[in-house]
Amino acid sequence: MGNPNVGKSVVFSRLTGVGVISSNYPGTTVEFVSGSMKVGDQKVDVVDVPGTYSLEPTNPAEKVALELLNDAVGDKGVVVVNVLDATNLERNLNLTLQLLKKDILLIVVLNLWDETKHTGITINIGKLEAILGIPVVPTVAVTGERIKELIGRLNEAKKSIYEYEDAEKWHEVGKIIEQVQTVRHRHHTFWEMLGDLTIKPVTGIMIALVILAATFYVIRLIGEGLINILLDPLFNNLYLPFIARIVSLIPVPFIRALLLGTTPNVLESFGLLTTALYIPLVVVLPYLFGFYLVLSFLEDWGYLPRLAVLLDSIFHRLGLHGYSAIPIILGLGCKVPAMLATRILETRREKVIAVALIMMSAPCMPQTAMIVSLVMPHGAGYVALIFGILIVIAALTGFFLNKLLRGETPELFVEIPPYRIPRLSILFRKVWLRLSTFFIEAIPLIILGVFFIGILEQLKVINALSVILGAPLEYILGLPPQTALVMISGFLRKDVSIALLAPYNLGPEQLVIACIFLVLYLPCCATFFTMARELGWRDALRILLILLGSGFLVGGILNLIFKII
Amino acid sequence: MNKIDLTVMQPGQKGKVIEIQGGRGMAMKLEALEIRPGVEITKVSTQIMHGPVIVGVGKAQVAIGFGIARRIIVKPADNDRSQ
Numbered sequence: 001m002g003n004p005n006v007g008k009s010v011v012f013s014r015l016t017g018v019g020v021i022s023s024n025y026p027g028t029t030v031e032f033v034s035g036s037m038k039v040g041d042q043k044v045d046v047v048d049v050p051g052t053y054s055l056e057p058t059n060p061a062e063k064v065a066l067e068l069l070n071d072a073v074g075d076k077g078v079v080v081v082n083v084l085d086a087t088n089l090e091r092n093l094n095l096t097l098q099l100l101k102k103d104i105l106l107i108v109v110l111n112l113w114d115e116t117k118h119t120g121i122t123i124n125i126g127k128l129e130a131i132l133g134i135p136v137v138p139t140v141a142v143t144g145e146r147i148k149e150l151i152g153r154l155n156e157a158k159k160s161i162y163e164y165e166d167a168e169k170w171h172e173v174g175k176i177i178e179q180v181q182t183v184r185h186r187h188h189t190f191w192e193m194l195g196d197l198t199i200k201p202v203t204g205i206m207i208a209l210v211i212l213a214a215t216f217y218v219i220r221l222i223g224e225g226l227i228n229i230l231l232d233p234l235f236n237n238l239y240l241p242f243i244a245r246i247v248s249l250i251p252v253p254f255i256r257a258l259l260l261g262t263t264p265n266v267l268e269s270f271g272l273l274t275t276a277l278y279i280p281l282v283v284v285l286p287y288l289f290g291f292y293l294v295l296s297f298l299e300d301w302g303y304l305p306r307l308a309v310l311l312d313s314i315f316h317r318l319g320l321h322g323y324s325a326i327p328i329i330l331g332l333g334c335k336v337p338a339m340l341a342t343r344i345l346e347t348r349r350e351k352v353i354a355v356a357l358i359m360m361s362a363p364c365m366p367q368t369a370m371i372v373s374l375v376m377p378h379g380a381g382y383v384a385l386i387f388g389i390l391i392v393i394a395a396l397t398g399f400f401l402n403k404l405l406r407g408e409t410p411e412l413f414v415e416i417p418p419y420r421i422p423r424l425s426i427l428f429r430k431v432w433l434r435l436s437t438f439f440i441e442a443i444p445l446i447i448l449g450v451f452f453i454g455i456l457e458q459l460k461v462i463n464a465l466s467v468i469l470g471a472p473l474e475y476i477l478g479l480p481p482q483t484a485l486v487m488i489s490g491f492l493r494k495d496v497s498i499a500l501l502a503p504y505n506l507g508p509e510q511l512v513i514a515c516i517f518l519v520l521y522l523p524c525c526a527t528f529f530t531m532a533r534e535l536g537w538r539d540a541l542r543i544l545l546i547l548l549g550s551g552f553l554v555g556g557i558l559n560l561i562f563k564i565i
Numbered sequence: 566m567n568k569i570d571l572t573v574m575q576p577g578q579k580g581k582v583i584e585i586q587g588g589r590g591m592a593m594k595l596e597a598l599e600i601r602p603g604v605e606i607t608k609v610s611t612q613i614m615h616g617p618v619i620v621g622v623g624k625a626q627v628a629i630g631f632g633i634a635r636r637i638i639v640k641p642a643d644n645d646r647s648q
Contacts (some may be wrong), residue, residue, distance in 0.1 A: 058590060058629025087624055091599045119624060145583060169600070185608075199619055199626075200610045258635070309628045313616035377620030412617045 001085035003092050004051030005417050007111040010141040011083055012048040039154055055098045059346055072104055079105045079157040086110040087119050089181055093173045096533055100160045106134050112137040120184035120520045128180045133160040142423050173246035199306045208310055215294050222290030231282045243273050275281035279549050287365040291333035296430040300422030305414055312412045324354040331358035333365045335527040339534050353401045361394030370498040371515050386515050476552055477513050478559040494524035509562045513555050521551030571618055571634040574608040580639035587636050598627050611616050
């Protein structure tokens, strides 16, 4: 238990070996995470509690923390490990003093111990132990330093007899600090001044744009690199021939078609063993990997809260908090984690607006890649047009939702952690965790979807459906009715639906309409189910309808405009 | 210049918090991050368009929304004396 941003989750994962995403912005852990560890030969459960500044909760995360604590009060089998930021002793002791008054077994961990030397702080551990009456262990959780010592001393945790008056709490903290800590005065270092630049308005925005541009470039590089050099050749040259041979041994043509699909082109065939695997592994994975790598780097480095601050005033016009920048940015990679990230937003109103914006504003990374590769041959202007229109739509949506939904947006109030150099091992661990979550959740759905469409195709139902849906497509959007098939499959495989437009040889204007329609009209099924889980079915369906409607609306308007021009 | 609020402070200026004009909830949130009467803080920056204000408190930095910052009253330190 401890303040946000002190490294609780890292300590937790050191103790339990369970992967936890610890990010450098507060509010990341809104539920608790649990795992287990071995103390001696005993198996012990460990719970990672959301960060809280005091035992008087001011937001949902802190309420959860308080509840978890109250469950532990009086239970002699529970040890509360209070993790502190050693470089911020004064503020962190606030919670500690409150914990001391509770009937619990307590042990204090001074994490970020290595940073005290860098910031000129010296803390007398022995004295602190003597004053508080409970064991104190300095640690550097990211390297694992002295974690063993912590484990060894867990059984020393005890209930403190430290007495003080509630009203005098800050005086007490002051007294303790005086006896225990000395600070050597430091001048602002060069790096610190650079850091300040990133958050001052003018320089901050310029730096942000540079970082954003670099981000896109790196992600594209990694994505394309992985696809072209490694995965695509591997899949097409090794895997496909291999399973083609195996499947050809199966005597039933229906099953063969189901498994392999109807055409040799792996993006069109709908085969269970071909398309359903090609999409997640060759199309989505490389970009997602690049995206998560960059994102995790920015998180661990500490840039994201600063970005939230820079964007906050713009976001407020849209009814959002600067914080929502984070789910929206996640949405640029994949909508599913973006949905989950909306948990950090405090009010439901914000959540709904944020979700709507995530869905409407930007395509996920695989889609973006597809749009670029499909439309770029017609000229970069069309690509810019597509994204420009999407941004305008997002702004309008946010603006209107802000007016329509009752309620206020809470003001930003967040701690800005110091910049820290990310550690590679932790970085890679994070990326691995995020990727595996995506795959465990998304792949089964993709396979299911492909399976479903494959069967429909075999049963010739698809053709009938296409005819029905083709009409609105043709009249409102100006697209050939055969593309209805693509639109249907888009629900299940939205990321590649854009690529499926290739065989139809659409003109550039039609492409623009089609791409925008595909981005807007429906969420991919994985996203939809996650959205339903987060917001409830009713709101999820409402958003679905809004999306569909706006897809046709915008497409229709564009169609008219293009006809006029 | 005796009492000003946080949004009026200049970047780089130091000041002592005198008063928090807000309800208990707001005071509690601020207090948790050590922004309470008697504490010295340094202003780092303001964002354009009434954006959040960044202040340094102790060794940490905190971003505070404009509306909240408006209600934190500060007595600026006398810089001119310390030549």
